[in-house]
Amino acid sequence: MTPPPLQDFLDGLIADGVFGALPPAIVYALGIVTVAAVVIFGFVLNVAGVTTFIERRVWARIQSRIGPNRVGPQGILQWLADGIKLLMKEELIPAAADPRLFKLAPYVVVMGFVAAFVAIPFSSVLIAADLDVGVLYITSVTSLVVVGILMAGWASNNKWSLIGGIRAAAQIVSYEIPAALSIFPIVLISGTLSTQGIIQAQGWAPWNWFIFYSPFTFVAFWVLFTALLAEGNRTPFDLPEAESELVAGFVTEYSGARYLFFFLVEWGNLYIIGALMVILFLGGWQVPPVTDNAVLLNLLQLVTFVAKAYLGVLIIMWIRATLPRIRVDQLMSTCWKYLVPISFVNFLGTAVWVALWPHGNRPVWSLMTLLGFALAGYFFYRVGFHLRRSRSELLLSPFS
Amino acid sequence: MAASVREYLRNIAETAMTAFEGMAVTCSHFLRRPSTVQYPDRMPLRVQDTLPFRYRGILEVDLEICTGCLACERACPIDCIVIDAPKDKQTKQMLLTRFDIDIAKCMYCGLCSEPCPTGAIHHTPEFEGADFSLESMVRRYVKEPVAAYKPKKVETDPAVAPILERGMRYLDEFASPDAPGGAVEPDETESAA
Amino acid sequence: MSLAGYEVAVEQVGPHGLETEEMTLNMGPQHPSTHGVLRFVVKADGEVMRQAIPDVGYLHRSIEKIAEKVGYHGFMPYTDRVDYVAAMFCNQGWASVAEKLGDITVPKRGEYCRVIAAELNRIASHLLSVGTMVLDIGAITPFFHAFREREKLNDLLEELCGSRLTYNYMRIGGVAWDLPPGYAEKVLAFLDRFEPMLAEYDDLISANKIYVERCAGVAIIGREDAFAYNLVGPNLRAAGVRYDVRRDEPYSVYPELEFDVPVGPGEHGVVGDSYARYAVRIREMTQSARILRQCFRQMPDGPVIAKVPRKFRPPAGDAQVRVESARGDMGWYAVSDGTEFPYRCKVRTGSFAAMAIIDKVSAGLMLADLVTVIASLDIVAPEVDR
Numbered sequence: 001m002t003p004p005p006l007q008d009f010l011d012g013l014i015a016d017g018v019f020g021a022l023p024p025a026i027v028y029a030l031g032i033v034t035v036a037a038v039v040i041f042g043f044v045l046n047v048a049g050v051t052t053f054i055e056r057r058v059w060a061r062i063q064s065r066i067g068p069n070r071v072g073p074q075g076i077l078q079w080l081a082d083g084i085k086l087l088m089k090e091e092l093i094p095a096a097a098d099p100r101l102f103k104l105a106p107y108v109v110v111m112g113f114v115a116a117f118v119a120i121p122f123s124s125v126l127i128a129a130d131l132d133v134g135v136l137y138i139t140s141v142t143s144l145v146v147v148g149i150l151m152a153g154w155a156s157n158n159k160w161s162l163i164g165g166i167r168a169a170a171q172i173v174s175y176e177i178p179a180a181l182s183i184f185p186i187v188l189i190s191g192t193l194s195t196q197g198i199i200q201a202q203g204w205a206p207w208n209w210f211i212f213y214s215p216f217t218f219v220a221f222w223v224l225f226t227a228l229l230a231e232g233n234r235t236p237f238d239l240p241e242a243e244s245e246l247v248a249g250f251v252t253e254y255s256g257a258r259y260l261f262f263f264l265v266e267w268g269n270l271y272i273i274g275a276l277m278v279i280l281f282l283g284g285w286q287v288p289p290v291t292d293n294a295v296l297l298n299l300l301q302l303v304t305f306v307a308k309a310y311l312g313v314l315i316i317m318w319i320r321a322t323l324p325r326i327r328v329d330q331l332m333s334t335c336w337k338y339l340v341p342i343s344f345v346n347f348l349g350t351a352v353w354v355a356l357w358p359h360g361n362r363p364v365w366s367l368m369t370l371l372g373f374a375l376a377g378y379f380f381y382r383v384g385f386h387l388r389r390s391r392s393e394l395l396l397s398p399f400s
Numbered sequence: 401m402a403a404s405v406r407e408y409l410r411n412i413a414e415t416a417m418t419a420f421e422g423m424a425v426t427c428s429h430f431l432r433r434p435s436t437v438q439y440p441d442r443m444p445l446r447v448q449d450t451l452p453f454r455y456r457g458i459l460e461v462d463l464e465i466c467t468g469c470l471a472c473e474r475a476c477p478i479d480c481i482v483i484d485a486p487k488d489k490q491t492k493q494m495l496l497t498r499f500d501i502d503i504a505k506c507m508y509c510g511l512c513s514e515p516c517p518t519g520a521i522h523h524t525p526e527f528e529g530a531d532f533s534l535e536s537m538v539r540r541y542v543k544e545p546v547a548a549y550k551p552k553k554v555e556t557d558p559a560v561a562p563i564l565e566r567g568m569r570y571l572d573e574f575a576s577p578d579a580p581g582g583a584v585e586p587d588e589t590e591s592a593a
Numbered sequence: 594m595s596l597a598g599y600e601v602a603v604e605q606v607g608p609h610g611l612e613t614e615e616m617t618l619n620m621g622p623q624h625p626s627t628h629g630v631l632r633f634v635v636k637a638d639g640e641v642m643r644q645a646i647p648d649v650g651y652l653h654r655s656i657e658k659i660a661e662k663v664g665y666h667g668f669m670p671y672t673d674r675v676d677y678v679a680a681m682f683c684n685q686g687w688a689s690v691a692e693k694l695g696d697i698t699v700p701k702r703g704e705y706c707r708v709i710a711a712e713l714n715r716i717a718s719h720l721l722s723v724g725t726m727v728l729d730i731g732a733i734t735p736f737f738h739a740f741r742e743r744e745k746l747n748d749l750l751e752e753l754c755g756s757r758l759t760y761n762y763m764r765i766g767g768v769a770w771d772l773p774p775g776y777a778e779k780v781l782a783f784l785d786r787f788e789p790m791l792a793e794y795d796d797l798i799s800a801n802k803i804y805v806e807r808c809a810g811v812a813i814i815g816r817e818d819a820f821a822y823n824l825v826g827p828n829l830r831a832a833g834v835r836y837d838v839r840r841d842e843p844y845s846v847y848p849e850l851e852f853d854v855p856v857g858p859g860e861h862g863v864v865g866d867s868y869a870r871y872a873v874r875i876r877e878m879t880q881s882a883r884i885l886r887q888c889f890r891q892m893p894d895g896p897v898i899a900k901v902p903r904k905f906r907p908p909a910g911d912a913q914v915r916v917e918s919a920r921g922d923m924g925w926y927a928v929s930d931g932t933e934f935p936y937r938c939k940v941r942t943g944s945f946a947a948m949a950i951i952d953k954v955s956a957g958l959m960l961a962d963l964v965t966v967i968a969s970l971d972i973v974a975p976e977v978d979r
Contacts, residue, residue: 062426063737066436159618163640163960235731236803239961318430322422322797324804325731327961328640338412382424386796387431389789395433415802425797426734435741454770456755477667509670509761514769515903523755575703575771577900 006031035128039117048268049079055267055317061398062321074399089256094157097253101155105148106254106261112144113265113272120275121195123285123301134195135183138276139176142231145265146172149240149250152262156253164249167328168240172231174335179227181343182220185350186210186280189217189360199284211281212368213360216349221281223343228276230331232269235320239328274312275305282308451525454573456508458526459501461541462563466520468494468548472512480505481512481521485548494548503529504537514574518551519567615643620963622651628725628967629974631948637960645955645963647948652978660927660938665691665765665905668938673759675940676976679718681711682918684763686925686940689844689914691765694907694929703767703897704846709888710753710762711916712881713780716787717746718919719874719881726871726968727798730807735798742790745783752776765905767898777889784882791878799875800860808871809862812954812966819865822953823946826921827877828970831857831869838917850887852880867969874971906933920944920971944976 010031013019019027053068053076060067069075093102119134121127131137146169153165187193189210190201202209211221230237240249251262278284285301326334353361387394439447451457468485484498513522531537555561620633630651636643656675660668672687673680685707692699699707724739747757752773754762762768798804814824819832829836837854839847858864859872909931915924921943930936947970955963 058430059733061432061434062429063734064429064432064435064741065737066434066438159616167640238731318423318426319419321734322426323419323732324727324798324801324807325961326803327807327959329959330806338408379420379424379427382421383428383431386425386428386793390428390432390793391786391789393433394431396431411802418801419803422797422801425793429734429738435744452752452755452773454753454755454773455751475667477663477670507670507759508756509759510755510769511667511670511761573770575767575769575897577766577896577898 006035036118039128040114044114044117044268044271045264047271048264049083050076051267051270051313052082052263053079054314057398058314058317059321062318083260086260087257091257092253092255094253097157098155101151102253103258105151105155106258107148108151109145109148109265110261112142112148113268115141115144116272119195120272121199121279121285122305123298124196125298126302127196130194130196133193135187135193135198135276135280138195138272139180139183142269142272143172143176152254153250156250158253161250161252164240164252168233168250170328171233171237171239171331174332175227175230175237175339178223178335178339178343179231181340181347182224182227183280184347185217185220188347188350188354189213195279195284199279199286202283202286204283204286204288206283206372207366207369208286209281209283209369212365212372214350214353214364215368216346216353217281218368218372219342220346220350221277223339223346224280225273225277227335227339228273229316229319230335232273232316233266234270234316236323236326237331238320238325239331270313270316271309273316274309277312278305278308448525448527455525456510456523458503458508458524458529459506459512459539460522460524460526461499461501462520462522462567463496463499463541463546464520464560465518465549465564465567466496466499467517467551468496469517471515471517472521475511475515477509477511478505478507488547495545496542496548497545499541500538501541502538504534513570516567516571518549518564519570520549522567522570613638618960620645628972629977631967631972631974631977633951633963635955635960635963640959640961642955642958642960642963645951647951649945649948649977652974654979656979657938657940660935662934664933665907665935666903668935669764670759670761673761674975675979676918676920676923676942676944676973677758678721678973678975679714679919680758680760681707681714681762682916682923683940684760685711685845686914686916686918686923687927687938688763688765689916690912690925690927691905691907693912693914694910694927695765695901695905696907697766697899697901699767699845699899700896701846701893702771702895703899705888705892706768706772706897707763708846708850709772709780709885710750710760710768712884712888713746713750714760715881715919716878717743717750719878720746722919722968722971723794723871723874726965726971727804729964729968730804732798732801732804735794738790738794738797742787745787749776749780749783752779764898764901766901767896769898771897780885781889784885788879788882791875795875799872805861805868807961808868808965808969809866811867811962812958812969813863813865814950814954815865818950818953822950824921824950825943825946826918826971827870827873828921828943828947830855831873832865833857838915838922842915844914844916846888849891850884852884855880867965870969870971904933906931918943920973920976940979942976942979944970944972944974947972948977 007028010027011024014024014027056078057067057069057075067075068078071078071081093099116138118128119131119137121130149168149172150165153161153163153168156162186198190198192198192201198210206212210217212218229235233240251259254262285305287297287300287304289297290300291297437443448457468483470483470485473481473483480502482498482500482502483496485494485496487493488495508523510523513519516522529537549560555564616637616639618635618637620635622630622632632648632651634646634648636645654674656671659671663671669684669687672683675683688699688707691697720739720743724736724743727739728736750760750762751757753776754760754770762770814828814832816832816834818824819829819834824832833856835854835856838844839852840854855873855876857869857873858866859868859875862868862872907929909929911926911928913924913926915922917923923943924939924941926937926939926941927935928937951963951966951970954966958966
């Protein structure tokens with residue numbers, strides 16, 4: 001079904017006779033497809049591509065290097081060059097592989113990834129479809145990638161790929177539980193599953209964000225973050241594609257455009273993780289009401305949302321550069337023995353909290369905000385300590 | 401697996417604290433100057449000019465001071481030097497007709513430059529020898545037959561003297577059983593071991 | 594490679610009435626985390642290994658045979674290639690065995706130059722070892738930090754002898770070049786910057802809970818196994834045996850130097866596990882820094898090389914020498930028949946024995962642990978195959 005603003009807009013065009021004798025259902029379908037294409041080609045692919053470049057530059061600075069800086073000014077066209085190169089590569093299908101599954105797997109994975117963008121808002125009106133079950137829809141549809149990964153691992157006819165695919169299946173399916181359980185507290189507090197509804201239940205200022213609502217939601221934030229990292233196959237949970245053990249895991253036999261699809265999904269998923277954290281815990285696109293102009297306000301909201309989500313993406317890249325990889329049995333025990341009990345405690349605690357204080361406990365909320373900022377302050381103090389101890393030369397500009 | 405509630409909580413706390421500290425270290429690295437040198441175009445000097453004097457790059461032969469003693473050919477452990485130094489029948493002088501070094505075979509060990517009496521064969525700071533054909537890997541230093549150099553007590557020929565001086569300076573770097581090694585001044589500001 | 598004798602009976606009916614089959618994987622010569630060209634035939638039941646059979650020989654270059662062709666002096670650059678990660682020790686081993694055959698004494702300053710070069714190389718080799726170990730476990734950043742420090746060491750060694758990896762620094766009777774002017778200041782400045790970097794390394798990765806969980810308790814090799822399989826060096830010391838050739842069968846000027854011999858366990862884990870092997874290497878780097886500072890203080894003046902004839906003809910006989918390389922006790926054995934070409938040269942390296950113990954230790958480990966074990970034993974392919 002088309003979202004109301006789009007439907008009104010298209011109805012106006014039909015009344016003007018723009019579409020001639022086409023039945024309205026076809027017009028609506030065309031409208032949806034156009035919106036989807038704009039979102040995908042205008043935003044998703046570019047974000048995924050630029051994220052690969054930014055990741056390489058961020059890692060490089062963390063590793064005392066520079067990173068790609070030759071293709072285009074400061075190297076910003078590197079991702080285009082890589083994409084074009086991958087598209088021009090030879091298509092290899094191993095002789096004993098299952099050709100239909102092998103070719104189908106990347107598309108299933110991309111489907112699972114792109115479909116999630118339907119319910120992710122960019123501002124108060126810019127959303128492809130404000131579903132009433134938005135958050136539930138996102139978590140369910142991102143699980144489709146498991147099917148694709150298993151297909152890739154099996155169809156490659158390569159034992160290492162098979163191990164990678166099975167690990168991925170175990171990992172993604174297991175970590176769905178703590179992820180969903182950590183979303184429930186937010187649903188309890190805001191009373192709705194719709195993404196726009198959750199954002200509207202928060203405010204623009206940090207002391208109105210759900211992350212500081214209560215100690216339970218604070219812990220739920222970190223549990224959700226960990227679980228989403230595992231869903232996205234990111235270190236410390238990148239066993240399915242552990243480079244040093246399995247060559248490249250389930251994508252070992254893929255080359256060219258199919259490889260490009262898998263990697264677009266991986267890096268695009270970072271944005272979904274960031275967006276989900278921002279929607280649920282960090283206030284979404286809320287901005288202080290600085291202007292009455294709707295277009296300007298929406299633009300401001302768009303910029304705020306993308307910036308906050310991208311900050312989450314940067315943190316994920318930063319985590320990948322810092323932490324090692326955990327082993328598959330430790331992954332399972334972390335999920336089932338640690339994250340699941342903790343998320344149950346969060347869920348019950350939040351239920352009790354909401355029962356006691358339906359509109360939130362203002363003092364605790366503000367206190368948690370202060371504690372959060374104190375933690376961030378302590379973090380930067382430790383950063384300064386390490387800088388002082390190493391006595392190295394500083395370069396604060398990200399360019400070089 | 402955690403045997404008690406205390407160990408369970410300690411596991412969680414340790415994970416969080418060590419991850420926090422690790423992230424602080426990497427964040428501090430993000431603010432530091434990277435140690436990459438952007439070779440070869442964004443450097444103030446050519447790399448070859450920044451290398452130490454003892455650097456063992458591609459070999460070079462100064463035929464003006466080569467005596468034709470074949471000590472380098474004998475010393476090479478991988479047989480990459482081929483020299484032809486016949487005696488000219490008329491003038492009874494030793495001529496150098498061929499001095500080929502195969503830089504693809506050469507292992508840049510420096511054993512040939514040690515026994516040279518004048519420092520004619522020496523390593524240069526040049527290291528970029530990649531090329532597209534195997535034949536270009538054989539450097540032929542003799543263009544036309546030249547007379548071998550006869551070492552004199554004091555070299556007066558102005559064309560040869562600077563080359564000989566550089567060759568002898570190269571040889572001086574090598575340790576010899578007679579030359580005493582230099583003293584190393586202890587550093588006053590070193591920290592305690 | 595024939596697998597005759599290695600077949601394991603395939604279970605057709607598992608414990609719950611299901612048909613199971615063992616998976617034979619090939620962790621082939623080309624793999625991102627076998628250190629060099631090593632091959633393992635892994636029989637695994639899903640993620641858990643039953644056996645990991647090592648297959649060596651992919652980097653065999655007949656170096657020992659070449660010694661018989663090029664002579665004593667000419668063999669020195671080839672010894673660099675026996676273990677190119679820690680080449681100074683190989684140089685030292687060959688020079689020492691030739692000196693023992695020919696009854697040559699190295700001047701005191703020459704011995705100090707050898708120790709300085711060797712300890713610098715030990716730090717460089719251990720940096721490579723711990724860097725690649727953390728990289729295999731998944732932490733990509735500390736690898737680059739370790740290599741950044743290693744680059745500075747490479748620059749120092751380049752100034753000393755002209756080359757960054759295959760040094761050919763030592764000669765029979767001493768060393769080829771004396772220390773260049775200003776070298777002591779440069780090395781001491783490097784050490785002053787290096788020790789805080791090691792502390793930072795510890796903060797970043799050594800204490801990290803995920804890293805500790807990956808390494809602690811994995812592949813415990815106790816004293817008896819270590820002795821039975823001839824493990825040496827940090828692998829042996831991690832098993833709790835305080836044995837170091839520099840201390841127990843001293844050579845060169847090590848009797849005049851003060852240093853500790855670190856043994857396992859590390860701060861976490863138990864004696865003989867992968868974490869202990871890692872921690873021993875980190876602590877050995879600090880000890881090497883200590884040795885270097887003492888050397889610069891104690892170095893006497895004098896020549897650095899003894900008089901050795903160009904045609905070196907030691908009397909017929911044989912000699913054996915052991916040096917404490919970065920990977921442990923490296924044994925050099927040479928037989929002379931009176932000519933200027935040795936009759937036989939044999940090298941005994943620590944990595945070869947470490948390859949053998951992987952077969953024993955890998956039963957019951959997971960696939961991810963195999964990578965940890967290989968990395969923690971610090972196996973380098975050139976040393977295994979020569």
